[in-house]
Amino acid sequence: MKVVLKNLTKVFTNKKTKKEVRAVDNLDVEIPDGKLIGLLGPSGCGKSTTLYMISGLEKPTSGRIYFGDNDVTTVAPEKRGIGLVFQNYALYPHMTVMQNIKFPLDNAKWSTKEAAVRAYEVAKLVQIDDLMQRKPAELSGGQQQRVAIARALVKQPNVLLLDEPLSNLDARLRLQTREEIKRIQKETGVTTIFVTHDQEEAMSISDFIIVMKLGVMQQLGKPQDVYDDPVNLFVAKFLGTPPINVFKGVIKNKKVYIGDDAIMDTTYDDRDVYVAIRPEGFTLDNGVLTCNVEQVEIMGRDVSIISKNPNCEKPTIRSIFDADLKLPTSGKYKFGIKPNKVFLFDGKTEERLR
Numbered sequence: 001m002k003v004v005l006k007n008l009t010k011v012f013t014n015k016k017t018k019k020e021v022r023a024v025d026n027l028d029v030e031i032p033d034g035k036l037i038g039l040l041g042p043s044g045c046g047k048s049t050t051l052y053m054i055s056g057l058e059k060p061t062s063g064r065i066y067f068g069d070n071d072v073t074t075v076a077p078e079k080r081g082i083g084l085v086f087q088n089y090a091l092y093p094h095m096t097v098m099q100n101i102k103f104p105l106d107n108a109k110w111s112t113k114e115a116a117v118r119a120y121e122v123a124k125l126v127q128i129d130d131l132m133q134r135k136p137a138e139l140s141g142g143q144q145q146r147v148a149i150a151r152a153l154v155k156q157p158n159v160l161l162l163d164e165p166l167s168n169l170d171a172r173l174r175l176q177t178r179e180e181i182k183r184i185q186k187e188t189g190v191t192t193i194f195v196t197h198d199q200e201e202a203m204s205i206s207d208f209i210i211v212m213k214l215g216v217m218q219q220l221g222k223p224q225d226v227y228d229d230p231v232n233l234f235v236a237k238f239l240g241t242p243p244i245n246v247f248k249g250v251i252k253n254k255k256v257y258i259g260d261d262a263i264m265d266t267t268y269d270d271r272d273v274y275v276a277i278r279p280e281g282f283t284l285d286n287g288v289l290t291c292n293v294e295q296v297e298i299m300g301r302d303v304s305i306i307s308k309n310p311n312c313e314k315p316t317i318r319s320i321f322d323a324d325l326k327l328p329t330s331g332k333y334k335f336g337i338k339p340n341k342v343f344l345f346d347g348k349t350e351e352r353l354r
């Protein structure tokens, strides 16, 4: 089911200091039916608050929430038809997997038999149907999270809401479980909102991502589109591993300078800019940007070159090349750049110059 947020706002007031926090600020977004949306941003940017308002557990300060054409803003959480999964699995420890999964059905007064049949059906979907008689303590973290997902899906929710569901898993399980969530979402077709602070996780799993900063939506789009076309410096820096390289630069007479190097032409007027270059945005010919090569790391089919430039925000620049290229070794080197991997941002507003 489509989810529409209209000017959704949540203001918390700190009880002691009386200071207000705009946890979510005028969020205006349409989440398409049947897709997996990654809600992405650093800790404290309002992801959970957004999710809890969609679930009904948190009441908006202002704004509306629609499921399809229905305004659910004041509808009680249990009447919204949502499935919720949290970071800590929140299973009932004294119940078996079976009992945990069918708990929502028991609450809804399903017959014992029908509840068991349905519980098996979802257990099969998340591939834990062989563990039905175990207690949560007898399961791995990944298995526990599958139980939580099964429980969230058992009543065929309109919307599945996942709040950092992989954060408590170790790296390998995290990878496996995120693929699993993608598969389950595809198989069920349930509109899913997946909250994470991990850009790689959001990029790999989502049909669309929403990038948030301090309660404000920055950009919505397909992961690759947002990566290739960030609207501002924050978004450019938030996506990508290794992260984008940011240089202080200046536009003078229709040329972009980093230090004394004129790196490209532009149509913009004179101003301070940030020049951001993706690690894969450097070339080894047509050199324009003078750097000091410090280290060349060969990693299978890729090579990572670590270099320095006094105008770079970070102590080192990371650039990535194919291993079969003729590589510089160390010392002064002039890198070329790929125009579509370089972004210019206004030095004051940090908005993208287009």
Ligand SMILES: Nc1ncnc2c1ncn2[C@@H]1O[C@H](COP(=O)(O)OP(=O)(O)O)[C@@H](O)[C@H]1O
Residues within 6 Å of the ligand: 012, 013, 014, 021, 022, 023, 041, 042, 043, 044, 045, 046, 047, 048, 049, 050
């Ligand atoms: N119950 C609350 N009372 C006061 N402030 C809160 C409350 N819940 C969240 N906040 C504040 O709202 C902001 C957003 O929080 P949250 O939605 O939890 O962020 P995220 O999930 O992105 O880490 C933070 O500044 C947080 O401290």
Ligand SMILES: [Mg+2]
Residues within 6 Å of the ligand: 047, 048, 049
């Ligand atoms: Mg959170």
